[in-house]
Amino acid sequence: MKAVYFLVALLVVTSVGVVGGVVGAELAEDTTATQTSSTTNPPATFHVEFHSEVVPDDLKAHRPIPETLVRNSKQDDSLSSFTSPSSSPGQGKWKRTKAPNGTEYLCYVPGPADVAEAEFARLSQSGASLRHRRKIGVVPPEISALVAQEMAGACTSKIDVWWTYETCWNAQVRQFHVGNNGAVEKEYFLGKGPIQQVEDGTKEEDLHYGEHPTYGPYLSTVFYNGTECDLTGEPRQTEVRLYCSGAGGSRQPSSNVNLRVTEPKSCQYLVQWWSAQACIPLLQREKGVNVPIKCYDVAFNQDGVEEP
Known part of the structure; x- marks a missing residue:
């Protein structure tokens, strides 16, 4: 049976890109750019999720992963911090990064388009906020x-x-x-x-x-x-x-x-x-939508085959 764990990292990326915790420093730079480009008001915040599983098909279909990020990087350590280009304006980026314990992750850092989608979903699910309704x-x-x-x-x-x-x-x-x-x-x-x-x-x-x-x-x-x-x-x-x-x-x-x-x-x-x-x-001031930065263990995603 596949061992799967889900961990929400205790860190938050604020509107000025301040991050604490693992892999945060690298991801902060990308979310800061998202904040600068995003039109949501109030600004979005971000949290990091770590998954020991294959990247879901719907996410891969929505935001394709470049093959260079998935291939074995044991002979090319530079790939541990490689970032893919966005496939279209407003979309986020895939980033390969390494945690302090040596585990490598494929992380999807949301772009302005992803933040806008999350904000729309939040308002659709919960109804408009107090200030939207009033x-x-x-x-x-x-x-x-x-x-x-x-x-x-x-x-x-x-x-x-x-x-x-x-x-x-x-x-x-x-x-x-x-x-x-x-x-x-x-x-x-x-x-x-x-x-x-x-x-x-x-x-x-x-x-x-x-x-x-x-x-x-x-x-x-x-x-x-x-x-x-x-x-x-x-x-x-x-x-x-x-x-x-x-x-x-x-x-x-x-x-x-x-x-x-x-x-x-x-x-x-x-x-x-x-x-x-x-x-x-x-x-009270409205809080911006909180958007996940989803990170997936590289070991479960190389060549699309899970490691035992």
């Missing part, structure tokens, strides 16, 4: 309820020279100055809410999903009914954008910035808030 717009009630639960009582603040800005979720946005005696000397409410009155007299929570081109996904709501503006005579209002911070979260301007306040128009403000409490699945 259109930009009002989020469903269950998401609003989850955010309300996670952000209950959450507040954050920042000092900007003279002013202090404070944002409390589902409550208010405030701008104030604290005097030397510790008392608040000047105060403006930039918005309260986000519950607002609509035309039919009912109330609804105005919570939307959006994506910033740099920072990524966010949920936004508008806080109305702030302190009257001296310039417009209208109440101040603020759009609050909530981002997930931390590992897997949105990108931040810098690691020590969790609140930004700007004023795009007179008395109309924009608050960007990065919070670990906001890390619901919808606001």
Whole structure:
């Protein structure tokens, strides 16, 4: 009976081609080229699989193996690191490489076309990801309820020279100055809410999903009914954008910035808030497809005949 083993190497090739473990250094160079050429977003990652068996017929038919890689290399050690050319643009390459224990492998290093196929298969099997399924717009009630639960009582603040800005979720946005005696000397409410009155007299929570081109996904709501503006005579209002911070979260301007306040128009403000409490699945960065680099023991594949 043929002895077959399957081993998943404990290594990952990241978007910058950093690899740990056996045969990784050589394979990293090829996957880095794949990352550069691939159009998937977020970028793919790779893992190495070792098989002590014949290369499956479907893989050989899909990505033919050059004979020079399969023939006995005992008299030609240079073949242990030989890489075949791609048979067509976008496809990967076969590479013959040697593990530290001396075992030689035929490894198929995926190309951009293989990554695209894997991404298509992933989306087809699991359905579109949260961001593929969710259109930009009002989020469903269950998401609003989850955010309300996670952000209950959450507040954050920042000092900007003279002013202090404070944002409390589902409550208010405030701008104030604290005097030397510790008392608040000047105060403006930039918005309260986000519950607002609509035309039919009912109330609804105005919570939307959006994506910033740099920072990524966010949920936004508008806080109305702030302190009257001296310039417009209208109440101040603020759009609050909530981002997930931390590992897997949105990108931040810098690691020590969790609140930004700007004023795009007179008395109309924009608050960007990065919070670990906001890390619901919808606001976490998507992970790229993970693609295997499949390696097959050369001893099982020479002349198409398995060795005993």
